[in-house]
Amino acid sequence: CGTPFCQSFTGCPLNNLIPEWNDLVYKNDWKQAIERLHETNNFPEFTGRVCPAPCEGACVVGLVDEPVTIKNIEYSIVNHAFEQNWIQPRIPQNRTGLHCAVIGSGPSGLACADILNQYGHYVHVYEREDEVGGLLMYGIPNMKLSKDTLRRRINLLEKEGIEFHTNANITDTESIKLKESYEAMILCIGSTIPRDLPSDLPGRDLNGIHYAMEFLTNNQKHLMMNKQTGDLNSKWDANKFINAKDKNVIVIGGGDTGCDCIGTSMRHQAKSVINLELMGKPPPTRNEEINPWPQYPKVYHLDYGHEEVKARFGYDPRNYNISTKEFVGDSNGNVKGLRTVQVDRNFNELPDSERVYPADLVLLAMGFTNPEKEIMSALDINLKQNNRGGSFTIDATPKDYQTNIDGIFACGDCRRGQSLVVWAIAEGRGAANNVQKYFKSMGYLN
Numbered sequence: 001c002g003t004p005f006c007q008s009f010t011g012c013p014l015n016n017l018i019p020e021w022n023d024l025v026y027k028n029d030w031k032q033a034i035e036r037l038h039e040t041n042n043f044p045e046f047t048g049r050v051c052p053a054p055c056e057g058a059c060v061v062g063l064v065d066e067p068v069t070i071k072n073i074e075y076s077i078v079n080h081a082f083e084q085n086w087i088q089p090r091i092p093q094n095r096t097g098l099h100c101a102v103i104g105s106g107p108s109g110l111a112c113a114d115i116l117n118q119y120g121h122y123v124h125v126y127e128r129e130d131e132v133g134g135l136l137m138y139g140i141p142n143m144k145l146s147k148d149t150l151r152r153r154i155n156l157l158e159k160e161g162i163e164f165h166t167n168a169n170i171t172d173t174e175s176i177k178l179k180e181s182y183e184a185m186i187l188c189i190g191s192t193i194p195r196d197l198p199s200d201l202p203g204r205d206l207n208g209i210h211y212a213m214e215f216l217t218n219n220q221k222h223l224m225m226n227k228q229t230g231d232l233n234s235k236w237d238a239n240k241f242i243n244a245k246d247k248n249v250i251v252i253g254g255g256d257t258g259c260d261c262i263g264t265s266m267r268h269q270a271k272s273v274i275n276l277e278l279m280g281k282p283p284p285t286r287n288e289e290i291n292p293w294p295q296y297p298k299v300y301h302l303d304y305g306h307e308e309v310k311a312r313f314g315y316d317p318r319n320y321n322i323s324t325k326e327f328v329g330d331s332n333g334n335v336k337g338l339r340t341v342q343v344d345r346n347f348n349e350l351p352d353s354e355r356v357y358p359a360d361l362v363l364l365a366m367g368f369t370n371p372e373k374e375i376m377s378a379l380d381i382n383l384k385q386n387n388r389g390g391s392f393t394i395d396a397t398p399k400d401y402q403t404n405i406d407g408i409f410a411c412g413d414c415r416r417g418q419s420l421v422v423w424a425i426a427e428g429r430g431a432a433n434n435v436q437k438y439f440k441s442m443g444y445l446n
Contacts, residue, residue, distance in 0.1 A: 001060040005294040006070060011058035013426040014040045014047075018055060018070055025073055034081035037074065042111045042425060043153055045082070046136060048075030049145050051422045052256070058294035082152070089159035096120045098444055100435065101182040103170055103375065106134025107421045108412025109188035110154075111428030112435075113162050116186075119436050123162045124182075128169040131224075134190060136421070138217045141260050143267075143304070147224070172378030179379060183444065184407050184435045187375065187394060188428065191413035195366040197252070203327025208335040212257045212365035215242045219264055244268035247360035250338055251275045251317075252324060258365035262305030262317060265361075273309050273317050274357055276338070280345055281320040323349065328356065335359055371414035381405055386417065393417050401431040402438070409435055 005011055006018045017036050024033035037044050048071060059067030081087050098121045102113045105127040117123045131137045133150050158164065170178065179185055194211040197204060218240045244265040251261045254277045265273050282300040291298050302316065309317040321343050328337035342353035369391035376383060382395040382404045394410040396402055401409045411431035412424045439445050 003060070005058040005060060006055040006068075008058060008294065010294040010296070011055040013054075013420075013423045014429075016040050016055065016074075021077060022068065022070070022073060025077065030077065030080050031084075031086055033077045034086055037077050041074075042114045042429070043107070044074050044078040045149050045153065046107065046145065047422050047425070048072075048078060049149070050140055050256075051420065052296075054296045054422075057296040063293060087156070089156055090118065091160055092118060092120045094120050095122065096439075096445060098122065098183045098439060099124070099181070101126065101178045101185045102188055103175075103178075103185065104134055104188035104190060104412070104414075105132045105164065106188060106190055106412065107136060107424035108190075108428035108431070109134065109186075110136075110157065111425040112186050112188055112411060112432045113428075114157060114160075115429055115432030116435060117157070117160055117162050119432070121439075125162060125164045126168040126170055126178075127164065127166050130166050132164045132166060138220050139213060139257075141216065141220065141264055142223060143263060144260070170375060172374050175375045175378050179405075179408065182407075184409065184438065186401075186431055186435065187381075187403075187408065187410040187414055188412045188431075189371050189375065189414045191368040191371050191393070191418045193369050193372065194364065195369050196364065197324060197366075201324065201326065203329055203335065206327050206329040206335040207333050208360060209327065209362045210242055210364070212251075212253070212261050212363050214240075215363050216257075216260055216264060218242055219268075242361070244270040244361055246271050248358045249273045250357055250359040250362045251365055252362065253277065253365035253367065254279070254318065255365065255367065256303075257367075258363075259303045259305040261363045261365050263308060265363075266305065266308045266312065271360075272313065272358075274319060274359075275306075275317040276322040276324065276340065276357075277318055277320050278323060278343070278347070279320065281318075321345075323347070325354070327359075327362070335362055338362065368413070368418045379405055379408065381408065381410075391417070398427075398430060400434045400437070401427075402434065407438070409438075 004019045007015050021033040021036045053071040055070045056067040061068050100116050100121050100123050102109045102125045105125050109125060113123045113125050132154050136150050222241050245268045247270055249265045249270045251258050258275060262273055282298050284300050286297045286299055306316055322340050323343045324338055324340050326339040327335050328339060330336050338357045338359050340355050342350045383392045384395040385392050394415050396410040396415050401411050403410055409431050411427035413419055416427060
């Protein structure tokens with residue numbers, strides 16, 4: 001390409017050296033290809049599976065034909081490298097004596113920890129769940145990202161010297177102690193508060209209405225049983241398991257999380273699956289006036305969950321321009337249906353469009369509004385209010401990722417807002433590099 005837009009700001013957030021490793025694969029130089037891939041991406045085995053590939057939307061070839069299958073090539077490179085045992089622990093030869101606390105072990109936390117460790121610092125990662133990985137472990141289903149793939153990388157990071165602390169729920173008191181014990185603290189706590197429907201919506205308190213991550217997380221923990229003994233590897237409360245088997249399932253909200261709820265419900269053998277979206281149906285092809293190349297194409301397509309419903313039931317589960325008016329329940333307080341109305345592009349209700357969908361299980365997949373604020377309150381960290389519905393993020397700019405408190409940084413969804421795994425990795429790398437600059441400015445590395 002004359003100008004590889006795939007690695008520009010409209011393409012890959014990591015600025016992956018895509019033309020270089022594509023060419024190396026073409027020349028059958030796979031070992032050099034993985035080295036170039038790892039130059040910018042700590043975890044290509046994750047992004048090669050779960051990334052929506054904005055790089056392909058910005059591909060120059062896509063102007064005249066189908067874009068290059070960059071995501072598949074990336075995954076092939078890293079898979080081949082693991083098969084050839086080329087990816088080995090990189091243990092730092094020298095240690096600086098500086099200690100860093102990374103709070104959260106999702107993609108931003110893991111990327112940040114990896115870079116800081118390679119700089120030679122002692123890195124401790126604190127995770128409140130019983131397994132490392134955050135969203136990668138308990139938020140993304142197995143059919144998209146195998147947990148063996150995740151654990152393989154975590155084992156590498158441990159061998160390289162990173163210390164992971166699980167079941168470490170950092171309270172306000174604990175956060176103050178950590179701040180005093182480490183030269184730098186990096187908050188990678190995600191954006192975990194889910195967006196909800198209005199609390200005064202009739203029937204919102206009925207049984208059978210759950211947040212998407214409640215459903216996905218408990219499903220994942222249920223699957224992590226020891227296959228030999230039948231015991232639960234994870235500390236899972238059986239009473240929390242949400243089963244979609246033989247139920248009419250309604251998923252409210254689209255996006256990746258909504259699709260994961262659809263796919264998981266299909267694996268539970270749901271009776272039916274319907275997806276309600278407030279927004280309108282995307283066009284079949286790119287609208288060049290409002291969505292020009294090389295922006296990510298906002299076009300109609302079937303993701304894996306939609307394809308599975310269509311194969312099983314014969315229809316695309318998505319219903320567009322639908323607003324929920326009421327949850328209908330039975331005499332025992334269980335949800336049995338949704339009363340909805342169709343809306344126009346300005347969200348005005350259309351006359352004579354009311355409909356009742358049968359529902360035994362409703363999953364709310366409408367995104368996330370903000371991180372939990374206990375740590376920020378305890379440490380007096382400034383927050384930045386956003387425009388949409390009172391949501392907020394940690395106030396730290398991408399220039400240096402520093403908060404208003406000296407030595408405390410923030411990255412990932414808690415700083416940027418809900419986003420993609422590839423963006424979280426980019427944020428973690430950026431924060432780690434700025435921690436290194438901070439150490440130099442403080443004279444710690446002289």
